[in-house]
Amino acid sequence: MMSEEQTLNELTRVKGIGPTSADRLNKAGIKSIEEIARSKPEELAWIKGIGLASATQIIESANELLKVESGIQKVLNSIKENFVRSCPKCGGKMSEKLIILNPETRLRALQCSICKFYMPQ
Numbered sequence: 001m002m003s004e005e006q007t008l009n010e011l012t013r014v015k016g017i018g019p020t021s022a023d024r025l026n027k028a029g030i031k032s033i034e035e036i037a038r039s040k041p042e043e044l045a046w047i048k049g050i051g052l053a054s055a056t057q058i059i060e061s062a063n064e065l066l067k068v069e070s071g072i073q074k075v076l077n078s079i080k081e082n083f084v085r086s087c088p089k090c091g092g093k094m095s096e097k098l099i100i101l102n103p104e105t106r107l108r109a110l111q112c113s114i115c116k117f118y119m120p121q
Contacts, residue, residue: 002031004026007022007026007031007032008022008023008026010031010032010033011025011026011030011031011032011033011036013033013065014033014036014058014061014062014065015057015058015061015065016054016057016058016061017036017058020049021047021049021050021058024047024048024049024050025044025047028047030044033062033065033066034062034066036058036059036062037059037062037063037066039055039059040059041055041056041059042055043055044058044059084110087112087114087115087117087119088117088119089112089115089117090112090114090115090117091114092112092113092114092115092117093112093113093114094110094111094112094113094119095110095111095113096108096109096110096111096121097109097110097111097118099118107120108120108121109121
């Protein structure tokens with residue numbers, strides 16, 4: 001669960017929401033960008049300082065922010081997935097290995113089939 005300060009910082013990431021509006025939204029029970037995105041303009045417009053036009057714009061901005069962040073996450077996941085498949089050093093195929101450091105300690109790692117480069121998981 002986020003602290004109040006984290007919630008306010010999260011809400012101010014949405015274009016059109018400053019510290020005062022974030023505080024008012026938080027006090028009205030809106031704690032996340034997702035909640036803003038799912039709101040109807042009429043639901044936000046009753047909050048002091050947010051009119052119907054502003055509410056519509058804030059909701060659109062929240063949806064756009066979520067869309068952009070979702071796209072970025074997909075790209076990062078793809079990079080991570082491809083990075084794990086091929087060796088960053090030589091491009092060889094990586095496979096999972098169990099490295100025994102001592103009788104009590106084992107480490108899972110990826111090892112390149114060509115250059116034997118190890119990469120912890």
